[in-house]
Amino acid sequence: MLTKANxxxxxxxxxxxxxxxxxxxxxxxxxxxxxxxxIGVNYIDTYFRSGLYPYPEAPPIIPGAEASAExxxxxxxxxxxxxxxxxxxxxxxxxxxxxxxxxxxxxxKLPDNISDELAxxxxxxxxxxxxxxxxxFQVKPEHTILFHAAxxxxxxxxxxxxxxxxxxxxxxxxxxxxxxxxLDNGYHHVINYREENFVERVMDITDGKGVEVVxxxxxxxxxxxxxxxxxxxxxxxxxxxxxxxxxxxxLKDLAAHGSLxxxxxxxxxxxxxKEALRAASNNLFEMLEGSHLKISINQxxxxxxxxxxxxxxxxxxxxxSTIMVP
Numbered sequence: 442m443l444t445k446a447n448x449x450x451x452x453x454x455x456x457x458x459x460x461x462x463x464x465x466x467x468x469x470x471x472x473x474x475x476x477x478x479x480i481g482v483n484y485i486d487t488y489f490r491s492g493l494y495p496y497p498e499a500p501p502i503i504p505g506a507e508a509s510a511e512x513x514x515x516x517x518x519x520x521x522x523x524x525x526x527x528x529x530x531x532x533x534x535x536x537x538x539x540x541x542x543x544x545x546x547x548x549x550k551l552p553d554n555i556s557d558e559l560a561x562x563x564x565x566x567x568x569x570x571x572x573x574x575x576x577x578f579q580v581k582p583e584h585t586i587l588f589h590a591a592x593x594x595x596x597x598x599x600x601x602x603x604x605x606x607x608x609x610x611x612x613x614x615x616x617x618x619x620x621x622x623x624l625d626n627g628y629h630h631v632i633n634y635r636e637e638n639f640v641e642r643v644m645d646i647t648d649g650k651g652v653e654v655v656x657x658x659x660x661x662x663x664x665x666x667x668x669x670x671x672x673x674x675x676x677x678x679x680x681x682x683x684x685x686x687x688x689x690x691x692l693k694d695l696a697a698h699g700s701l702x703x704x705x706x707x708x709x710x711x712x713x714x715k716e717a718l719r720a721a722s723n724n725l726f727e728m729l730e731g732s733h734l735k736i737s738i739n740q741x742x743x744x745x746x747x748x749x750x751x752x753x754x755x756x757x758x759x760x761x762s763t764i765m766v767p
Contacts, residue, residue, distance in 0.1 A: 442474075446538030447747040448501040452492025455751035458537075459501075460744075465540050467514065472542050473522055474514035479561035480536050481507035482740075482750055482763040483594065484658070484683055489534050490751065493686070497533060504747075505536025509551065509560040519545045527551040529560040529722075531568055533709065537747055539767040546715040549722040555729060562738045562762035563598070565708065567725040569680070570599040572711035573656055574606065577704050578676045582607030584653040587643055587670055589663055590683065591628055592619035594762045597737055599656065600627035605733050611646060613639050613663075615757065622760055626737070639663075643670040654678060661685040665694055673699035680706055683757070737761030 444465050447458045468474050486504040488494040496502055512526040522528065528548040535541055551560050573595075574580045580603055588603075590596045591612025603610045604627035612628040614620050620631040632642045643652060651672040657663050658681030671677060677695075679687065695701040712718040728734045740763040742750050753759050 442540065444538060444540040445744070446503050446541075447505075447744065448503055449490050450501040452490070452496070454491070455487075455748050455755060457490060458747045458751075460747075463538070465538075465542060468516040468519075468542060470516055470518055471544050471546065472516050473512050473519060473545050473548065474540065475508075475510035475528070475543055476513045476540055477536070477538065477767045478509045478511060478527075478557040480505055480744065480765040480767065481561040481563075481565060482742075482754065482765060483507065483565050484681060484754060485565075486534075486537075487751055487755055493682075503535050503537050503541075505538070506533060507531040507561060507565040508536040509557040509564075512548075513540075515545070521545065522548065522550070527557065529564050531565040531708065531712070537744065537765070539744065547718065549719055552726055552730065555726060558738060558764060559729065559736055561764050562594075563725065563729065563734075563736045564722075566594040566598050566762065567729075567734070567736075568712060568721050569595050569708050570602050571721050571725055572706065572708055573599060573678060573680065574602055576711050577678050577680075577706045578654045580606050580608050580654070585609040585611065585647055585650075587611045587613070587639075587652045587655045587667070588628075589613045589655070589657045589659045589667070590681075591623040591626075591631060592760050593658070595658065596623065597626040597761050598734055601734050602728065603627065604629075605728070611643060611652065619760060622737070626735070640666050640669045651675065656680065658682070659684050661687050664690065665698075668694060668698040668701060671698065671701055673701075675699065675701055677701055677703045678706065679703070738764055740764070741766065 509529045611630045623631045654676040655667045657679045660682030662684035739761040
């Protein structure tokens with residue numbers, strides 16, 4: 442069938458998108474054909490578009506890591522999904538399109554009371570918060586944590602989730618408006634890094650003790666300062682690089698700041714199997730259904746506006762979740 446998608450023919454800036462008609466074949470073994478309902482936007486999409494992350498296949502590629510959709514065709518060997526099912530997914534790329542093929546095992550059925558908008562806004566960011574707080578480091582009620590970019594899509598979810606666990610949650614933001622947003626989403630203390638030295642402020646909040654873990658999706662701008670906020674034998678979790686990749690990391694820095702631990706995690710390793718994906722998704726859905734998490738969808742665009750979306754995203758002009766409508 443013919444459909445439309447945002448293609449990137451070679452790595453480049455946010456103007457690199459080309460909204461074109463493409464052919465989507467019928468489902469092959471283990472596959473289903475999806476009609477996208479709502480498409481989620483995430484910073485990782487800019488990494489694929491720009492070439493910061495290597496292209497997974499020969500160009501052109503279609504960025505986009507999450508969406509909600511309706512199943513409109515299934516392969517004969519697919520038994521756990523059928524035409525008409527509402528589903529959602531998260532993956533590396535391919536979502537910036539009206540239709541696509543997906544492996545059935547990478548899809549999760551949506552509960553009746555989880556809307557298409559909510560699913561598309563929550564899947565990648567919610568599952569990221571899940572693995573950060575439960576996988577890369579096990580946050581416990583007695584812990585104090587620091588989360589950079591607290592007013593971003595992942596940050597707002599992580600703040601609520603960590604608060605629900607019982608931890609004391611500190612966040613950093615770049616404006617007073619974002620500070621208010623973070624405080625409304627689970628953070629006990631919010632630091633505007635444009636006005637305060639976040640290391641000094643963290644140490645003041647913790648009476649000089651530091652935090653058990655720092656979650657950092659910013660990258661170069663916050664390194665190595667984040668290490669100075671962590672307790673001896675604590676954990677540093679760099680999981681993104683919105684300000685650019687860290688260029689001056691050395692292992693000896695971990696020893697110099699208290700024999701720290703670190704990991705550079707990726708969501709897709711934590712949900713690599715069907716069982717892991719569905720277990721984490723069910724946990725996320727339970728949190729949403731129980732009203733323990735609220736998802737702030739603050740930006741809505743049309744699918745053909747991908748260039749504008751990425752311009753705003755890279756300019757740090759968005760808050761919470763951003764979605765596109767096919």
